[in-house]
Amino acid sequence: MASFLFAAAGFVLTTIALGLLVILRRRAEVDHMMAAQLLGTGGVAILLLLAAATEAPPIVDVALLLALFAAFAAVAFVRSASGSEHEVQDTASGR
Amino acid sequence: MPDANLLPDATTTDGVFLVLAIVLPAAGVLLSFVLGGRYAERIALVLLPSGFILATIILVDVWQSGHRLVYIVGDWKPPLGIALRADGLSAAMMVVMAIVFCAVAIFAYADFGTRAGSAEARAPFAFWILLMAIWGAMNLIFLGGDLFTLYVALELLTFAAVPLVCLDGRAETLQAALRYLIFALLGSILYLVGTALLYGSYATLDIVLLSRQIRAEPATLVAAALMTIGLFAKTALFPLHLWLPPAHAGAPAAASAVLSAVVVKGSFFLVVRLWFDVMPGMLGGAGAQLFGALGAAAIIFGSVVALQQQRLKLLIAYSTVAQIGYLFLIFPLALDAASGQLQGSGALTGGIIQAISHATAKAAMFMAAGLIYAALGHDRIAELGGIARALPMTIFAFALGGVSLIGLPPSGGFLAKWILLEATVATGQWWWALVILAGGLFTSCYMFIVLSRAVAPSGAPLKLKTAVPKYQEAAALALALTSLLLGLVALGPIDIIEVGRPDSIMVGSR
Amino acid sequence: MTILSIFDIGLVVLILAVGAASIGMREAFSAVIGFVVYGLLLSIAWVRLSAVDVALTEAAIGGGMTGMLMLGAVARLRFAKGNDSRTSLPVRLAAGILCALVAAGLAIAVLSPPEVIPTLAPMAMENLPQSGLGNPVAGVLFVYRALDTLLEKVVLILALLGVWSLAPDRMWGGIPGLRVYAQPNSKLTFLAQLLPPVGIVVAVYMCWVGAKEPGGAFQGGTVLAAMWLLVMIAGLTSVPSISQRWLRLLLVAGPMIFLAIGIAGMVLANAFLAYPAGYAKPLIVAVEVALTLSIGVALGLLAAGPPERVQRP
Amino acid sequence: MNAATLFGLCGAALVGLGLYGLVTNPEPLRKILAFNLLGSGVFLVFGVVAKRAAASGLGGDPVPQAMVITAIVVAFAATAMAIALVLRLLQETGRSTLSSDTSAATDTAGADS
């Protein structure tokens, strides 16, 4: 069972790698922003498979944090990509 | 293999003072941070003098007992736990640094004092807390017995020192601070990777335990090389000095004094710990000559560039680059050709005296330069005419600091250079003597340029922008006098620095 | 060659490729995204190194928080005048050779382990029952090497002070210049309402589980910080001004309690940072809870930046 | 070659890569990013040291693992401070560079070299 789960994890990793290759070679920012999504789902799947394969339940917690922070990172992507009209204007602070 | 009863790791009677030397600054930082406003200044002005008393107690203790003080934190002995140790080296450094801190605190009271009733202001709040943090970090560097604890100390020092550089918020100081931060971070991360490799080879990072197991093998050599490069970057040894002049020259005077006098000595002290205590037999002749060559290059380069400076604070900063060079001459001079080991006497003593006399002299000079800047509104050397008449005490302090830097008797700088020269004769390495003498010559040149301008009569009657408080001048003068009189310790117990040296213990036990 | 080692090789290649991409990318935005992906991948590597505590920390800080910080900076730097001067080829070549040397040196060190691998693991495990903890990493952090952990909290406070001290004088005591959405965005608001309750549960769980299994104050605190930032970015709560007394109290509460318990150890136990026999676990848990809060607030404020607005009266 | 060594080589390569980025890239933000990459390579070396020393039912030596956690938090704090500096510099000068010749300031910063 363990080796099957490892193989599945490896397979998902390969699809992620392919996806990343494609994403990062495109020029549009929106494509790049998908990277966190890809890791959010794929990375979680890999970690869950590893947790089951090595029978180490704490790894599930890593998957939990990965899911949480992939969402957080995606919000940061969007915040960074969106223009200045969305933000509270920085105060006109000078010298 | 040393037998078990040689393990020095038990808390000694007065070990508790070592804990206080770290707990007091930490508590000071946290309390000031939460209380804010005037409390930061009050806490600092109470704690820094008590730090001096504490350091003196530790020094006297080490001197009288002839052994190092040890404290086992959490009652967990190394390798699992952390030990704090004070030997003669650390005690001597601690006392002198405490003197510098007290003088800086008095000096800074004029610039960063808060008037009763006024709201919390940015610069004073940050300054006093950072000052206490540097004090704590330096104590930890002097006392820490574990290489990873020392990494934390290095980071404490970085995070306390960088904001000091840009305390006045001008663009060029921000840039200097950013560059300083990047160099410092690079330095600490290289140091950190070295600790990882050392742990991998010996499963301990305790200095004493490591020194007994250390072997010349690839991982250890790579670790030593990376840690040394990292520490060189933090010490601003040529050619990794680029960050220092703008950072030290741009900071407020009190901060410059701390940065130049104290902070660079922290990473230098770790270089000494690493090579003299952890791996005394590892450097070898070629390595020692390389360290010395870098030091010599720093002396020559720093002095030549200092000579070309038009601004006083930059001149002093480049002089720091040069004076740091002297510290690294100790490596070729301390190497015992017969055993291939670095010896913890002679040249090392000279190096430490150089470090502490430079600390006091340079702090005094930066304070004096700060006062000149405040009085004139600029620090252009060409336009200093008449300042000696207006601020005689300040110029006197500056000149005394210069006396120590040049190495005229009876200053600490003289004693240090004398010991180093002796070592060049004893080891037959005359070329380092040439460098030392040339450095002294250069130093006298730039001191002469500044002083001759300062005593020259001014064309127009000199109008001072602000009145300089007498106690600020007194603080600078006191430090300069300390530096001048440091040479007199030659008459007293100069060998205090050798108390608790591992090689002397090892020799004794064999 | 097992399936497992193929997985590891694939993971390493991917990590190196994404790392190289994030160094080599032309656009800063894409580079930072590459870095976030890199951080998330690295947490998988830490799982493979059987360091689940570190994997948790890396997922939270390496990917999430650091990425968020850098993305905020990218957004502001987007319209800044950069410098177009690229490093000249000879310099890059020289740097490349130097870096290759360093990497090769490290590789040699890694490839030549001592014949008998020394370890503190048995000693750490043997003494762990005395503390009542089950997680050896927590044991190292809060028992054997508590001094480092305590001082590292002081480092965090100093870093925050350093960030704050960059404010212009008249902004002192004001509100950090975190970029927040001015117009309410229903989807973001929904996410900011949905995620934090989950996050808080996760943070509490992390802090609680840390005594016996991987987790602890660092991880819990980072989750708290991220959730707080999310709520602030969405505009659901305002960013507090840095002069607030409660804020400062929260920031130092963790290290203060830690320090106080450490000092009490000098009287009640044998030494500074020693715990009285039998009370070790409750004391450590108390420290961890306080630290979780302090770390959460400190990391959140570090990401929020120096004060840039004066507090409205 | 076992897993620990593999990740160790990965760490070494990342250190080289990060160092290269730190030295050659002129933009401060990219330098900070490279520093983080360099740091994570260093942390991996710690992880390898820990993994290699697995004993007594543990997957690795907890001591280096705990050190990495400390170091990761410190590295984050460093990143936050560096980024705050870069942004403040941007506010003051309208640009973010480290080279002093392009700086608006001529007095102190331009004097070295």
Next chain:
Amino acid sequence: MRLVLDIFTVLAVSAGAFFFLAGTVGLIRFPDALTRLHALTKVDNLGLGLVVLGLLPQANGLFGALKLVTIWLLVQLSGAIVTQLIAGTVRQHGPRE
């Protein structure tokens, strides 16, 4: 019983892995950013769902199983919202180069 559960795991996880592959193919083949985004999130979430489903029999206890489902729900929800956010940005600014 154990065998049946294991077979279930193998089938579900395999199906999940297939969906991940499908998501990547979509990412490569679809012409414009929004459809790619759509394909990626929908299909990958389905893949993750199947993986979670397959791992449920292997989970240790009810709490472990609950945690798995929670993670899937979390990814599902946040993924949906984040996709909307990204799409919104694209609509406002165009796929910025």
